[in-house]
Amino acid sequence: MEATKTLHIARRLTQAGFLLLIFLMPVFDILRYDTATKELFIFGQVWSFGLKSGFYSDPSIYGAAHIAVHFFLKAILPWVIVLSIFPLLGVLLGRFFCGWLCPEGALFELADFLTLKTLGRRSLYKKKPNDPDIKPGSRLLYGVLALLFLLIVPPLTGIALTGYFIAPNTIWHQITTWNFTFGVKAGIIGVSIYMFVTSILVRHTFCKYVCAAGLMQMLFGWVSPVSLRIKFDRENLSRCTDCKGCEKVCFMDVKPRCPKKDINCVNCGECITACRRELGDKNLFSYGFGSNTAEDKKPMVLEKPVVE
Ligand code: SF4
Ligand code: SF4
Structure with missing residues (x-):
């Protein structure tokens, strides 16, 4: 595995694994509340x-x-x-859970990726292209994949989340006989509409301003003197070629070279990968624990970039 991409691939595997776990937990009674029997299942046992x-x-x-x-x-x-x-x-x-585990965040990133490959920009609202060099042939292919994403992912998410409240075998039976009760219909359609709309129009804006779990991690991570953070090596700023790779990959729209604005950072590490791609072992980002110092937070003046 190419060393530069190890972090990126590890994150994708973690996200996929957690997404699968969220989809399968009700199926194996790891966690679900059965509204019919009014029983809470935890690790196969009824919690009473x-x-x-x-x-x-x-x-x-x-x-x-x-x-x-x-x-x-x-x-x-x-x-x-x-x-x-x-x-x-x-x-x-910090917001490590958001960057490495959150299933919704992972699906939003997938939607970002498909939009980028189809339109050349990550979101419908962006004016500047994130990747202007996409070939027309691949745009068409990714456009079809984006359409498939919108047709498959929202109902699949609806089925999986409804399973947290209605027994999965009941849902499966109703799907195979195409004969739905109100609860199953409402659950699947409601979640599908939510996922459809948020995947197209909202995405990480939800993570920044609405998600309670994200806001709690952000707040506690922000004030914590020991929390995990992305560190920028200001002492070796002269190595920076100002390629802006770190900014382009940041789906949370953080300016990774300016730690003062790191409040939305989800510790995904994509800026580390981007900088490694540009500078190899001399990359300027790393994970570290503890607050950023007052020195770190000073506005940064990028001198004439030096390419070594
Ligand atoms: S600043 Fe880096 S680690 Fe933080 S969200 Fe952006 S890309 Fe991820
Ligand atoms: S990816 Fe590294 S070299 Fe490129 S702009 Fe960011 S810090 Fe500078």
């Missing part, structure tokens, strides 16, 4: 509060304390753990 009949029969203090402890362990503690996942991830890894 254990408040069976007879559970309240002991009116003593011991009985009340037993219920309180049970309720804390079975209801409150799991929620606290679930709610603290994204803040904790933010403190330690």
Whole structure:
């Protein structure tokens, strides 16, 4: 595997694996809530509060304390753990989850890629081309793939996410007999419309301004003194050829050479790959932990680029 691309390929594999996991979790009862039976499945087991009949029969203090402890362990503690996942991830890894795992972000990147290969720019709103050298023949091919993406991905996502609330075998049976209940129809159509619209018009704008998980990681990562960050080697700025490769690959529209504006950075590492492509081992980006120093945040003056 070409060393320059190792990081990029590792990220793509991680994204694909997590996307697959999200699609398959309800199928294997790893996580789903069955609205018909009102049961929550976690790793193949039905999660219950254990408040069976007879559970309240002991009116003593011991009985009340037993219920309180049970309720804390079975209801409150799991929620606290679930709610603290994204803040904790933010403190330690910034928006790493967004860049390496988020299934929606991965699909948005795929939509970006197909738009780039079809139109020469990553989004419908961009005026400047990101890649002006695409051959007309390949534009047609990618245009067809983009169309297939819009026909297949939204309903597939709708089916997968509906499976978190309605048993996947019920959904499958209804698809194969083409006989849908209201719940299945509403779930699939609702998610399909959402994915269709966001994949064309919204994409990473959603990640920047709407997604609660992303905003939590951003906020906690931003204030964290230990979080993972992309570091730019300002001391060797003279190596920079100003090829702008790092800016072109950044789907979050961060200016990677200016750490002051890194609030939307998802630690994807694509700027590292882009700079490696340009400068090889002398690339100017790396992963690192800790805050950017005041020196790092000063406006940067790019002197006459020096190509070594
Ligand atoms: S600045 Fe680099 S690591 Fe951050 S989002 Fe942009 S390309 Fe990814
Ligand atoms: S990719 Fe590297 S060489 Fe090119 S502009 Fe960015 S920092 Fe400079």
